[in-house]
Amino acid sequence: MSVLASVSITVNGQVVQALVEPRTSLADFLRNDLGLTGTHLGCEMGVCGACLVLLEDRAVHACLMYAVQAHGLGVETIEGLSERRAIADLQQAFHERNALQCGFCTPGVLVTAYELLSNGACPSRAEIRDALSGNYCRCTGYEAIVDAIGQVARGRAKVPNTPAGCKIGSDTDETVS
Amino acid sequence: MKARAFDYVRVSTIDDALAACARASGDFCYLAGGQSVVPSLSLRLQAPQLVIDISRIKEMRGIALIDGALRIGALTRHAEMLISPEIARHAPLLRLAAPHIAHPAIRNKGTIGGSIALADPAAEFPAVVLALDAELEIAGPDGRRRAKADGFFKGIYETGLEPGEILTAIIVPQFGENDRCAFDELARRHGDYALVGCAIQGRFAGNDVEAIRIAFLSAGPTQKRARNAEVVITGHRLSPKTIADAQSALELDLDPTEDEQTTATMRLHLARVLLGRVLGQFSCDSPRGGGRA
Ligand SMILES: Cc1cc2nc3c(=O)[nH]c(=O)nc-3n(C[C@H](O)[C@H](O)[C@H](O)COP(=O)(O)OP(=O)(O)OC[C@H]3O[C@@H](n4cnc5c(N)ncnc54)[C@H](O)[C@@H]3O)c2cc1C
Ligand code: FES
Ligand code: FES
Numbered sequence: 001m002s003v004l005a006s007v008s009i010t011v012n013g014q015v016v017q018a019l020v021e022p023r024t025s026l027a028d029f030l031r032n033d034l035g036l037t038g039t040h041l042g043c044e045m046g047v048c049g050a051c052l053v054l055l056e057d058r059a060v061h062a063c064l065m066y067a068v069q070a071h072g073l074g075v076e077t078i079e080g081l082s083e084r085r086a087i088a089d090l091q092q093a094f095h096e097r098n099a100l101q102c103g104f105c106t107p108g109v110l111v112t113a114y115e116l117l118s119n120g121a122c123p124s125r126a127e128i129r130d131a132l133s134g135n136y137c138r139c140t141g142y143e144a145i146v147d148a149i150g151q152v153a154r155g156r157a158k159v160p161n162t163p164a165g166c167k168i169g170s171d172t173d174e175t176v177s
Numbered sequence: 178m179k180a181r182a183f184d185y186v187r188v189s190t191i192d193d194a195l196a197a198c199a200r201a202s203g204d205f206c207y208l209a210g211g212q213s214v215v216p217s218l219s220l221r222l223q224a225p226q227l228v229i230d231i232s233r234i235k236e237m238r239g240i241a242l243i244d245g246a247l248r249i250g251a252l253t254r255h256a257e258m259l260i261s262p263e264i265a266r267h268a269p270l271l272r273l274a275a276p277h278i279a280h281p282a283i284r285n286k287g288t289i290g291g292s293i294a295l296a297d298p299a300a301e302f303p304a305v306v307l308a309l310d311a312e313l314e315i316a317g318p319d320g321r322r323r324a325k326a327d328g329f330f331k332g333i334y335e336t337g338l339e340p341g342e343i344l345t346a347i348i349v350p351q352f353g354e355n356d357r358c359a360f361d362e363l364a365r366r367h368g369d370y371a372l373v374g375c376a377i378q379g380r381f382a383g384n385d386v387e388a389i390r391i392a393f394l395s396a397g398p399t400q401k402r403a404r405n406a407e408v409v410i411t412g413h414r415l416s417p418k419t420i421a422d423a424q425s426a427l428e429l430d431l432d433p434t435e436d437e438q439t440t441a442t443m444r445l446h447l448a449r450v451l452l453g454r455v456l457g458q459f460s461c462d463s464p465r466g467g468g469r470a
Contacts, residue, residue, distance in 0.1 A: 002182040022185035022228065023218075044178070045216040046283060058256075058285040064215045065286070068185050069208075069230060112281070133368040134280025 007071045011036070012080030020067045027051045027062035030077055038078035038107050042136070049135035050104060052111040053077050059115040078107035087114050089155060093148040101139035109135045113149045122157045125150060180218035187230040191237070191316045191345060197229045198341045199318060207231050207343065209252060212279070212287040213295050237290065237345050242267060247349045248314075251290025256281070258289070268349045270309055270378050273360040274301040280368045290344045293329075296336045296399065298434070299370040303330050303400040305360070307392035308376040311349045317342035330399040355381045359458035362394070363447050371395045372439055373447045381461040384414045391423075396431045396448050403430035406452065420456050424449040 004019040011034060020029060025044075030036040030053070042048035044063045051062040054076040081087045090113050093099070100106045109132065116123060116131045123131065128146050137145065188194045198205060203226035208214055210232065217223050231237070231252075238250040240263045247267045258264050258275040265272055271289075278284055278292075278301050292302040293313065306313070306326040313324045318341050329337045338344065352358075362374030373396050379389030389410050391403040405426035413419045433444035 002184045005185055021182065023180040023182055025179075025215075025219075028179075044219055046212060046279075049280070049282065052282055055285075059282040060286050061282055063219075064283075065211050066185070066215070068187070069211065069232070071187070115281070130367065131281055133366070134282055 005068045005071075007068055009067070009070045009072075010074040012076055012083070018067075022066060022068050024067045025063055026053070026065050026067045026070055026075070029067035030062060030075075036077050036079050038082075040104055040107055042104070047134075047136070048105070049108040049112065052108040052135075054081075054111060054115070057115075057118075059111050078110060081110065081114060089152050090114070090117075090148070093151045093155075094145070097144045097148040097151065099140060099144040099148040105135055105137040105139075109137065109145055113152070116149070117153055117156060120157070122153050122159070123150075128153075178219050178221060180215075181221060181224040183218075183225055184227045185230065186227065187233060189233055189235070191234055191343060194229055194231050194234065194343055195316065195318060195341065197227075201227050201229075203227065205229055207294075209291040209294075210254065210287040212283050213291060213297070231343065232288075237343075240264060242351065245351050247351060249289060249347045249349065251293075251314075251344045251346055252288050253290075255279075255284035255287045255289070255292075259284070267351050268309065269352060270305050270358040270360060270376060271302070271349075273358065274305045274376060277301055277360070277362050277364075277371065277374070289347060293347065294336065294338060294344050296330050296334055297370075298333055298397065298399055299374075299395045300400070301360075301362070301371070301374060301376075301394060304374060304376045304392040304394040306347060306349075307400055307402055308358070308378045308390045309349050310378075310390060311347050313344055314346040314348060315342050316345050321345075323348070327402070330401075333398045335399070353380060355387075355461075357381060357459055357461065359455045361451060361455045361458065363451055373444055373451055375448070375451050375455045377455055377459045379410075379459065384461055386410050386413060386415060391452070393431060393448060396433050396444060398432070398434060401431065403427055403452070405429045410456075415456060415460065420453055423456065424452050427452060 002022055005022050006019050008017050027039055027041050030039045039062050040050035042050040046061050046064045052059050053062045087110055112135055128149050186197050205227035206225045208228050208230045237252040240249050240261055255275050255278050258271045289302050292300045311326045315322050324337050358378040360376045362371035364371045374394040376392045380387045389407050391407055394400050406423040409423045409426050427448050433441040435441045
């Protein structure tokens with residue numbers, strides 16, 4: 001066994017100190033050591049997007065980094081985003097639009113959506129699909145997810161649902177992903 | 178799968194990284210963005226005893242114009258290429274290529290230095306640095322050196338880096354007034370590794386192409402310039418005939434690899450189709466930067 005490393009990571013606003021094996025992924029650390037099981041693990045190789053978290057406010061795969069690499073940095077998980085109500089409108093829209101079925105992909109999808117909309121962007125359907133290209137959903141067929149994210153983008157931009165100023169809403173730019 | 182146990186050391190200077198590698202008693206590897214090395218350790222394709230985390234070395238960050246050349250720190254992330262005003266202005270080809278790399282979250286962590294050091298035959302940036310005629314700044318046990326991108330990519334995952342050497346920066350000649358560039362690739366789905374990709378940068382004199390560098394990815398065991406196609410085009414206007422001749426010349430330039438889904442013949446065909454498209458975007462009339470932004 002390797003030498004344990006001592007880490008201090010700010011998780012959802014709280015400083016967490018721990019001793020970890022260097023090979024422990026951030027995802028395993030969050031799930032097994034901290035009990036934050038909202039971060040899901042599918043492929044463990046950067047393909048499915050179920051494990052997305054925010055590292056210093058940027059979406060990253062928790063399966064593609066070791067917990068030691070987060071030493072001194074801030075991590076926010078789906079639990080943190082949810083509790084500080086940063087994605088309440090997204091969650092509501094996902095509920096209303098049926099944008100989740102089994103829910104396995106949903107935490108990762110919401111992290112992607114949070115980052116996509118975080119700078120006040122008003123993305124087109126094609127841009128939303130492009131942002132979701134690293135999130136696998138085996139249930140919904142994506143359509144409702146794109147609808148829900150588009151609805152929230154318009155809501156945040158205070159654009160009516162048949163927008164003039166906002167690119168979303170026109171279904172003509174639809175592309176197959 | 179989980180990685181085999183390893184020791185971990187985080188360094189904050191290049192000298193400390195080299196010292197850690199000198200002290201290592203067994204296998205070691207560097208960790209930058211981790212977007213290739215972490216999955217490879219998880220799949221146990223590699224099982225080093227020591228992982229040296231170089232991702233916090235400040236000297237390897239930042240983008241600056243120095244003596245007419247852009248110095249891009251090896252730790253510059255793919256996502257930074259999309260937003261940096263220096264890149265947009267002085268090395269727009271990197272910006273054109275970056276959206277084709279993987280997905281947003283991987284671009285938030287993956288670094289250009291990691292892409293070039295790894296030299297996956299399907300990676301975009303090795304082809305881009307060939308087209309840019311870039312130089313690579315390297316630090317190693319025997320001191321610092323510079324190497325041309327030309328000749329650096331030797332085979333599948335094989336480069337001119339000696340064991341223990343660190344790629345510290347990429348030096349790109351400043352984009353000139355009459356320079357244009359273009360990039361595109363063919364992939365089954367956006368975000369997937371390309372079936373074939375092509376990066377072009379060159380200079381126009383009026384309507385004629387004065388100089389051109391064309392580099393392909395996923396078209397052979399390593400990223401490669403299409404030198405015969407370059408010769409066909411140099412000194413000429415981009416007429417349909419010049420383009421067709423350049424497409425024919427690719428047969429001499431490329432050595433396409435075969436896999437379960439793509440035969441060598443199909444890959445060569447796709448490379449020709451793609452070259453026609455990318456040359457279509459590479460035009461003296463296109464805005465500075467050229468190509469699709
Ligand atoms: C799902 C998925 C899809 C991807 N799709 C693409 C794609 O379409 N196109 C593409 O180009 N890439 C793709 N990648 C790879 C990604 O771009 C990586 O970020 C990149 O290849 C490596 O950069 P890194 O900083 O993550 O390097 P790491 O993973 O940290 O390191 C990679 C290798 O390079 C060495 N290394 C790293 N930095 C240096 C340095 N400065 N000096 C010396 N050696 C160094 C490491 O020791 C290691 O051997 C994908 C990855 C995943 C997981
Ligand atoms: S578990 Fe991380 S991307 Fe699939
Ligand atoms: S809702 Fe089941 S995978 Fe997306």
